[in-house]
Amino acid sequence: MKTKGEIDFENLQGLHWHKMGQSSFTGSLLELFKDLDQYFLRWAAKWKAQEYYFPPFLSAAQMQKLDYFKSFPHLITIPVVLDDAQDNLKAFSEKAVNPQGSILLTQLSDVRQVLTPAACYHFYDELEGSNLHQAKFVTTRCVCYRREKQYTPLQRQWAFSMREIVCLGGAEEVKTYLAEFEDLLQQFFQAQGLPVKFEYATDPFFNPASNPKYLMQKLDPVKKEMIYDGQLSIGSLNFHRSFFGETFSIKQNETPVNSACVAFGLERWMYMMVRERGIAPEAWTL
Amino acid sequence: MKSEAEVKQTLRDWIIKAAGGKISQEQLQNDTPIIEERIITSLQIMDLILQLEKITGKPLDVEQLKPGVFRNIDSIYENFCGENGDEN
Known part of the structure; x- marks a missing residue:
């Protein structure tokens, strides 16, 4: 059996690594993906979090309200469509892709959407203008898109899955939620013998010193x-x-709510499980 | 060189002006958490740093800033103007 750190993730059985920064997987790896998400959902159930499904696009106008484009222009992925004028479509169809595989775009329609960079943004968009009567707990899993300089299977991907469990409410309720969740996670990592530590961090801002x-x-x-x-x-x-x-x-008793999210990167959890426990699927049970 | 009380008063005046009515002279104590309570916003932090550079006459390296140094007037004085001021 290979020891920790020597696993060739690019050629892991059941995983197909797309060098553009995406993984497909099947068999035991897909079971691991589903099991991990079920585990996260069990944690979400402790707070009776309501589950949502969200589509992949977010409105650029909504993201602009968050100053997202100023803070994270280097991460964003933008879906575009062609202007539907017949001559424009014809020109594109005649020479759509060059020999290097790059699309030769012709005239584009207005671009008004971005692909989801983090799952929880959908909730704030969804709940805009609402008045909550009590703290609200919600959860979703989305494929998220973040452009990076380089990609590594399961560890750093352009497209990856994120499960988030979000609390919206008063400041104290939200702080309590985070503290309780951190305790729960500490106990989990310890019980499972997983070497995970909590560290303060900052978001990956563009030009951070001037932000x-x-x-x-x-x-x-x-x-x-x-x-x-x-x-x-x-x-x-x-x-x-x-x-x-x-x-x-988004208000509670006419006061803007506080919010907090707990986020899990599923492919990275898969990486951790395989690297820690080895490639035999029997060892991946939590 | 200004005394500790003078420096703290200068900081207090600046914060009250920047806060634009969010807090009064009487309410703003030396231990009032100015970031936690959002008396100072992220946009005003840059101005506060410039103000501090003016008070101390020294440039401030933002990469060296540590959590808590801007918690309140006391911590700002302690970290940038007091005896340990050079450490940050």
């Missing part, structure tokens, strides 16, 4: 990452204060 939001996160940390084996963040706990509540006018 006040980055500075604020350094001075007043609101993000804790679950760092596996000192090398890879497999999830995070994030306290947003009333940022989303104010931006999207």
